[in-house]
Amino acid sequence: MKKKNRRLSYGCLSFISFCMIIGVWCIASYGGYVNAIFMPSPTAVWNSLTSMAKDGTLMMHCYVSTKRVMVGWLWSAVAALPIGMLMARSPKFSAVIQPVIEFVRYLPVVALVPLTLLYLGIEENQKYVIIFLGTFFQLVLMVCDTVSSIDKNMINAARTLGASKLQVYTEVIFPAALPGLMDDFRLTIGWAWTYLVVAEMVAASAGLGYIILKSQRFLATDVIFAGLIMIGAIGLVTDFLIRILTKFVVPWHERLGDGR
Numbered sequence: 499m500k501k502k503n504r505r506l507s508y509g510c511l512s513f514i515s516f517c518m519i520i521g522v523w524c525i526a527s528y529g530g531y532v533n534a535i536f537m538p539s540p541t542a543v544w545n546s547l548t549s550m551a552k553d554g555t556l557m558m559h560c561y562v563s564t565k566r567v568m569v570g571w572l573w574s575a576v577a578a579l580p581i582g583m584l585m586a587r588s589p590k591f592s593a594v595i596q597p598v599i600e601f602v603r604y605l606p607v608v609a610l611v612p613l614t615l616l617y618l619g620i621e622e623n624q625k626y627v628i629i630f631l632g633t634f635f636q637l638v639l640m641v642c643d644t645v646s647s648i649d650k651n652m653i654n655a656a657r658t659l660g661a662s663k664l665q666v667y668t669e670v671i672f673p674a675a676l677p678g679l680m681d682d683f684r685l686t687i688g689w690a691w692t693y694l695v696v697a698e699m700v701a702a703s704a705g706l707g708y709i710i711l712k713s714q715r716f717l718a719t720d721v722i723f724a725g726l727i728m729i730g731a732i733g734l735v736t737d738f739l740i741r742i743l744t745k746f747v748v749p750w751h752e753r754l755g756d757g758r
Contacts, residue, residue, distance in 0.1 A: 520540065523537070523540060524539075524540060527539040527540065534719075535717055535719060536719065537719070538719050538720040538723055542720040543720050543723045543724050543727065545720070546718075546720045546721050546723075546724040547724045547727070547728075550721075550724070556728070558704060559704055559705055559706050559708070559709055559725075559728075560706065560728060560732060562704045562705045563694055563698070563705040563706040563707060563729070563732075564732060566622070566625045566626060566629060566694065566697060566698070566705065567629055567687070567690045567691055567694055569626045569629070570625070570626040570627070570628065570629020570630045570632075570633070570690060570693075570697070571629060571630075571633055571686065571687050571690040573626060573629075573630045573634075574629070574630045574633040574634035574637055574686070574690075575637065575683060575686070577630075577634060578634055578637040578638040578641055579641055579679070581595065581638050581641075582637070582638045582639070582640070582641025582642040582644075582645060583641060583642075583645050583667065583671065583672075583675075585638070585641075585642040586641075586642045586643075586644075586645035586646040587645070587667075587671070592642070596639075596642075599635050599638055599639065600639075602635050603635035603636055603639070607628060607631050607632045607693055607696055608696050608699075610628070610631055611628065611696065611699070611700055614627050614628060614631075615700060615701065620700070620701035624697075624701075625697040625698065625702070626697075628693060628696055628697035629690050629693050629694070629697055632689060632690065632692070632693035632696070633686045633687075633689050633690050633693070636686060636689065637682060637683075637686045640682040640685070640686070641675075641679060641682060644675050644678035644679055644682055645671060645675045647675075647678070648670075648671060648674045648675055649674070652670055652674060653666060653670055653671065656669070656670045676747065676748050677744070677748045680740065680743070680744040680747060680748060681744075683740065684737060684740040684741070684744070687736055687737075687740065688733060688736075688737065691729060691732070691733045691736075694706065694707045694729065695707035695710060695711065698711070699711055706725045706728055706729050707725075707729075709721060709725050710722050710725040710726065713725070
Protein backbone atom coordinates (compact mmCIF):
# COMPACT_ATOMS: atom_id res chain seq x y z
CA MET A 499 0.00 0.00 0.00
CA LYS A 500 2.84 2.38 0.90
CA LYS A 501 4.55 1.55 -2.38
CA LYS A 502 1.37 2.35 -4.31
CA ASN A 503 0.93 5.64 -2.45
CA ARG A 504 4.51 6.66 -3.17
CA ARG A 505 4.05 5.95 -6.87
CA LEU A 506 0.81 7.95 -6.89
CA SER A 507 2.55 10.84 -5.13
CA TYR A 508 5.42 10.70 -7.63
CA GLY A 509 2.98 10.76 -10.55
CA CYS A 510 1.05 13.69 -9.09
CA LEU A 511 4.21 15.72 -8.55
CA SER A 512 5.36 14.98 -12.11
CA PHE A 513 1.99 16.10 -13.48
CA ILE A 514 2.08 19.28 -11.40
CA SER A 515 5.58 20.13 -12.64
CA PHE A 516 4.44 19.84 -16.27
CA CYS A 517 1.37 21.97 -15.51
CA MET A 518 3.57 24.67 -13.97
CA ILE A 519 5.80 24.78 -17.05
CA ILE A 520 2.78 25.03 -19.35
CA GLY A 521 1.29 27.71 -17.10
CA VAL A 522 4.43 29.86 -17.30
CA TRP A 523 4.48 29.32 -21.06
CA CYS A 524 0.86 30.46 -21.37
CA ILE A 525 1.43 33.56 -19.25
CA ALA A 526 4.55 34.54 -21.20
CA SER A 527 3.01 34.00 -24.65
CA TYR A 528 -0.66 34.99 -24.23
CA GLY A 529 0.27 37.86 -21.91
CA GLY A 530 2.52 39.35 -24.58
CA TYR A 531 5.58 39.32 -22.37
CA VAL A 532 7.62 37.51 -25.03
CA ASN A 533 7.54 38.15 -28.76
CA ALA A 534 5.78 35.36 -30.69
CA ILE A 535 8.85 34.95 -32.88
CA PHE A 536 10.85 33.83 -29.85
CA MET A 537 8.09 32.00 -28.00
CA PRO A 538 4.95 30.97 -29.92
CA SER A 539 1.74 30.38 -27.99
CA PRO A 540 0.56 26.85 -27.13
CA THR A 541 -2.28 27.39 -29.60
CA ALA A 542 0.14 28.10 -32.46
CA VAL A 543 2.21 25.04 -31.60
CA TRP A 544 -0.91 22.89 -31.34
CA ASN A 545 -2.09 24.15 -34.74
CA SER A 546 1.27 23.20 -36.25
CA LEU A 547 1.07 19.72 -34.74
CA THR A 548 -2.49 19.13 -35.91
CA SER A 549 -1.69 20.48 -39.37
CA MET A 550 1.24 18.08 -39.77
CA ALA A 551 -0.83 15.25 -38.31
CA LYS A 552 -3.63 15.81 -40.80
CA ASP A 553 -1.39 15.71 -43.87
CA GLY A 554 0.49 12.67 -42.53
CA THR A 555 3.91 14.32 -42.32
CA LEU A 556 4.07 14.23 -38.52
CA MET A 557 3.90 10.46 -38.26
CA MET A 558 6.33 10.11 -41.15
CA HIS A 559 8.90 12.37 -39.49
CA CYS A 560 8.42 10.63 -36.12
CA TYR A 561 8.90 7.20 -37.70
CA VAL A 562 12.05 8.22 -39.59
CA SER A 563 13.66 9.80 -36.52
CA THR A 564 12.70 6.94 -34.21
CA LYS A 565 14.14 4.41 -36.63
CA ARG A 566 17.42 6.32 -36.90
CA VAL A 567 17.77 6.64 -33.13
CA MET A 568 16.92 3.01 -32.42
CA VAL A 569 19.19 1.56 -35.12
CA GLY A 570 22.16 3.74 -34.17
CA TRP A 571 21.66 3.05 -30.47
CA LEU A 572 21.26 -0.71 -31.00
CA TRP A 573 24.54 -0.75 -32.93
CA SER A 574 26.29 0.94 -30.00
CA ALA A 575 24.65 -1.35 -27.41
CA VAL A 576 25.59 -4.54 -29.28
CA ALA A 577 29.19 -3.37 -29.69
CA ALA A 578 29.64 -1.77 -26.25
CA LEU A 579 28.36 -4.69 -24.16
CA PRO A 580 31.11 -7.26 -24.91
CA ILE A 581 33.85 -4.64 -25.07
CA GLY A 582 32.85 -3.10 -21.75
CA MET A 583 32.63 -6.51 -20.07
CA LEU A 584 36.07 -7.49 -21.34
CA MET A 585 37.53 -4.18 -20.15
CA ALA A 586 36.15 -4.82 -16.68
CA ARG A 587 37.59 -8.33 -16.46
CA SER A 588 40.84 -8.05 -18.43
CA PRO A 589 43.40 -5.43 -17.31
CA LYS A 590 45.52 -6.03 -20.41
CA PHE A 591 42.58 -5.52 -22.77
CA SER A 592 41.56 -2.43 -20.82
CA ALA A 593 45.08 -1.01 -21.06
CA VAL A 594 44.94 -1.35 -24.85
CA ILE A 595 41.44 -0.09 -25.56
CA GLN A 596 40.51 2.33 -22.76
CA PRO A 597 42.94 5.16 -23.67
CA VAL A 598 41.53 5.19 -27.21
CA ILE A 599 37.94 5.27 -25.96
CA GLU A 600 38.76 7.98 -23.41
CA PHE A 601 40.31 10.09 -26.18
CA VAL A 602 37.55 9.68 -28.76
CA ARG A 603 34.66 10.25 -26.33
CA TYR A 604 35.80 13.84 -25.84
CA LEU A 605 35.61 14.62 -29.55
CA PRO A 606 32.46 16.59 -30.44
CA VAL A 607 30.24 14.46 -32.64
CA VAL A 608 29.22 17.44 -34.76
CA ALA A 609 32.88 17.81 -35.80
CA LEU A 610 32.80 14.26 -37.15
CA VAL A 611 29.85 14.92 -39.47
CA PRO A 612 32.07 16.01 -42.43
CA LEU A 613 34.12 12.82 -42.10
CA THR A 614 31.06 10.58 -41.95
CA LEU A 615 29.72 12.28 -45.07
CA LEU A 616 33.07 11.75 -46.81
CA TYR A 617 33.31 8.09 -45.83
CA LEU A 618 29.65 7.03 -45.94
CA GLY A 619 27.90 9.50 -48.23
CA ILE A 620 24.45 10.88 -47.50
CA GLU A 621 22.57 7.62 -47.08
CA GLU A 622 20.90 6.35 -43.90
CA ASN A 623 24.04 4.61 -42.65
CA GLN A 624 25.63 8.01 -42.13
CA LYS A 625 22.79 9.00 -39.77
CA TYR A 626 23.06 5.71 -37.89
CA VAL A 627 26.80 6.18 -37.44
CA ILE A 628 26.33 9.66 -35.95
CA ILE A 629 23.95 8.23 -33.33
CA PHE A 630 26.42 5.37 -32.78
CA LEU A 631 29.35 7.71 -32.25
CA GLY A 632 27.34 9.81 -29.82
CA THR A 633 26.52 6.88 -27.53
CA PHE A 634 29.04 4.07 -28.02
CA PHE A 635 32.11 5.42 -26.23
CA GLN A 636 30.20 6.57 -23.15
CA LEU A 637 28.24 3.31 -23.02
CA VAL A 638 31.43 1.21 -23.13
CA LEU A 639 32.77 2.97 -20.04
CA MET A 640 29.42 2.71 -18.26
CA VAL A 641 29.24 -1.03 -18.95
CA CYS A 642 32.81 -1.43 -17.72
CA ASP A 643 32.01 0.44 -14.50
CA THR A 644 28.82 -1.56 -13.93
CA VAL A 645 30.54 -4.91 -14.43
CA SER A 646 33.49 -3.84 -12.26
CA SER A 647 31.14 -3.16 -9.33
CA ILE A 648 29.97 -6.79 -9.15
CA ASP A 649 30.75 -8.56 -5.88
CA LYS A 650 34.00 -10.44 -6.48
CA ASN A 651 32.95 -13.13 -3.97
CA MET A 652 30.32 -14.41 -6.41
CA ILE A 653 32.90 -14.78 -9.16
CA ASN A 654 35.36 -16.50 -6.84
CA ALA A 655 32.65 -18.87 -5.63
CA ALA A 656 31.76 -19.80 -9.22
CA ARG A 657 35.39 -20.51 -10.02
CA THR A 658 35.73 -22.61 -6.87
CA LEU A 659 32.76 -24.70 -8.01
CA GLY A 660 34.51 -25.35 -11.33
CA ALA A 661 32.78 -22.84 -13.61
CA SER A 662 34.55 -22.11 -16.89
CA LYS A 663 35.34 -18.58 -18.05
CA LEU A 664 32.33 -18.64 -20.37
CA GLN A 665 30.06 -19.83 -17.56
CA VAL A 666 31.38 -17.11 -15.26
CA TYR A 667 30.47 -14.49 -17.86
CA THR A 668 27.06 -15.92 -18.83
CA GLU A 669 25.84 -17.30 -15.49
CA VAL A 670 27.41 -14.97 -12.92
CA ILE A 671 28.70 -11.67 -14.31
CA PHE A 672 25.96 -10.92 -16.84
CA PRO A 673 22.96 -11.71 -14.58
CA ALA A 674 24.51 -9.79 -11.67
CA ALA A 675 25.29 -6.77 -13.86
CA LEU A 676 22.03 -6.81 -15.84
CA PRO A 677 20.06 -4.42 -13.57
CA GLY A 678 22.82 -1.85 -13.83
CA LEU A 679 23.20 -2.49 -17.55
CA MET A 680 19.50 -1.80 -18.11
CA ASP A 681 19.94 1.57 -16.39
CA ASP A 682 22.97 2.25 -18.60
CA PHE A 683 20.91 1.43 -21.69
CA ARG A 684 18.07 3.68 -20.52
CA LEU A 685 20.43 6.62 -20.03
CA THR A 686 22.27 6.23 -23.31
CA ILE A 687 19.13 5.90 -25.40
CA GLY A 688 18.23 9.33 -24.02
CA TRP A 689 21.57 10.61 -25.23
CA ALA A 690 20.86 9.08 -28.63
CA TRP A 691 17.85 11.36 -28.99
CA THR A 692 20.01 14.41 -28.23
CA TYR A 693 22.20 13.56 -31.23
CA LEU A 694 19.23 13.28 -33.58
CA VAL A 695 19.42 16.87 -34.82
CA VAL A 696 23.16 16.43 -35.45
CA ALA A 697 22.44 13.30 -37.46
CA GLU A 698 19.78 15.05 -39.53
CA MET A 699 21.47 18.40 -39.98
CA VAL A 700 23.03 17.53 -43.36
CA ALA A 701 21.54 15.80 -46.41
CA ALA A 702 18.32 14.74 -44.66
CA SER A 703 14.88 15.07 -46.24
CA ALA A 704 12.77 13.79 -43.36
CA GLY A 705 12.82 13.50 -39.58
CA LEU A 706 12.06 15.69 -36.57
CA GLY A 707 15.56 17.11 -36.55
CA TYR A 708 15.18 17.95 -40.23
CA ILE A 709 11.96 19.93 -39.75
CA ILE A 710 13.49 21.78 -36.78
CA LEU A 711 16.51 22.88 -38.82
CA LYS A 712 14.36 23.68 -41.85
CA SER A 713 11.99 25.81 -39.75
CA GLN A 714 14.92 27.72 -38.30
CA ARG A 715 15.62 29.26 -41.71
CA PHE A 716 12.12 30.75 -41.86
CA LEU A 717 11.82 31.64 -38.14
CA ALA A 718 8.90 29.20 -37.87
CA THR A 719 9.33 28.80 -34.13
CA ASP A 720 5.91 27.18 -33.77
CA VAL A 721 7.11 24.27 -35.89
CA ILE A 722 10.42 24.20 -33.98
CA PHE A 723 8.53 23.93 -30.69
CA ALA A 724 6.30 21.24 -32.20
CA GLY A 725 9.33 19.20 -33.24
CA LEU A 726 10.97 19.60 -29.84
CA ILE A 727 7.79 18.54 -28.05
CA MET A 728 7.53 15.41 -30.20
CA ILE A 729 11.16 14.49 -29.52
CA GLY A 730 10.59 14.93 -25.79
CA ALA A 731 7.33 12.96 -25.89
CA ILE A 732 8.83 10.04 -27.81
CA GLY A 733 11.83 10.11 -25.47
CA LEU A 734 9.56 9.87 -22.42
CA VAL A 735 7.68 6.96 -23.97
CA THR A 736 10.97 5.21 -24.75
CA ASP A 737 12.19 5.74 -21.20
CA PHE A 738 8.93 4.39 -19.78
CA LEU A 739 9.06 1.29 -22.00
CA ILE A 740 12.62 0.51 -20.92
CA ARG A 741 11.59 0.87 -17.27
CA ILE A 742 8.79 -1.63 -17.86
CA LEU A 743 11.13 -3.94 -19.76
CA THR A 744 13.60 -3.81 -16.87
CA LYS A 745 10.95 -5.12 -14.48
CA PHE A 746 10.37 -8.12 -16.76
CA VAL A 747 14.03 -8.77 -17.59
CA VAL A 748 15.36 -8.47 -14.02
CA PRO A 749 12.41 -9.30 -11.73
CA TRP A 750 14.85 -10.36 -9.00
CA HIS A 751 16.25 -6.85 -8.72
CA GLU A 752 14.60 -4.54 -6.21
CA ARG A 753 15.08 -1.02 -7.47
CA LEU A 754 15.95 1.67 -4.98
CA GLY A 755 13.36 4.37 -4.68
CA ASP A 756 9.84 3.18 -5.36
CA GLY A 757 8.08 5.19 -8.00
CA ARG A 758 11.20 5.98 -9.91
